[in-house]
Amino acid sequence: MPLSDYSKTKSTLWVESEPNADDFHPLDINIGEIAMFHGTLVRHYAPGNPSEFLRASMDFRIGVDTFFDPQWRLEGLLVAVSVICYLFLACCSSCYFVRRLEGLLVLQLVVFQLFIIVYGVLLLLVLWGLESLFAAVSVFFKYFIVACFLFVLLLKVFGFSILF
Structure with missing residues (x-):
């Protein structure tokens, strides 16, 4: 869910249409809109922000408690x-x-x-x-x-x- 205006930042998440399709497309969503996809199966990435405006977004993730590892850390x-x-x-x-x-x-x-x-x-x-x-x-x-x-x-x- 973006918290910044896509028309200003020109930066958004890119997602495949299906697993391993290798056909990445930008999520053309703006403030107040939400996109949903299976983040484990479908590859996705966010390119660098080329604008002078801050890009901010919120991720809402649904997970199964028994599969969560509280010790895992992403470096950085x-x-x-x-x-x-x-x-x-x-x-x-x-x-x-x-x-x-x-x-x-x-x-x-x-x-x-x-x-x-x-x-x-x-x-x-x-x-x-x-x-x-x-x-x-x-x-x-x-x-x-x-x-x-x-x-x-x-x-x-x-x-x-x-x-x-």
Whole structure:
């Protein structure tokens, strides 16, 4: 999901149409739009940004908890990245199921706002060197966000109207 204007950055993710097709094409999406693809099977990459404008985007990844390795680290990235991915596994899964229900489109905006808040708090903790507090807060956020999703989902399933 891009957070910057594609017409200004001229930079976006390039994705194959199917596994090993070798026919990479740019995702022509802009602010407020979301693209979805199977990132494990379909190759993808982001070329360098040729513009003077910042390119920013958010990735939402759905993973299976039992296959997640919290010790894995990609060289050159902050330690927080893989922990944050783990934090949102349950949250993203809930978002997928909630999105399938009619009338909950507004919930997607709420989800986006929660992601921004949680990302901000967790990254600040890491930048301030408070890794132990980061670990405690990330566990709290994980269960808090999942509880919020389940509460809203139960309200909808049992027919209560949800007003935002």
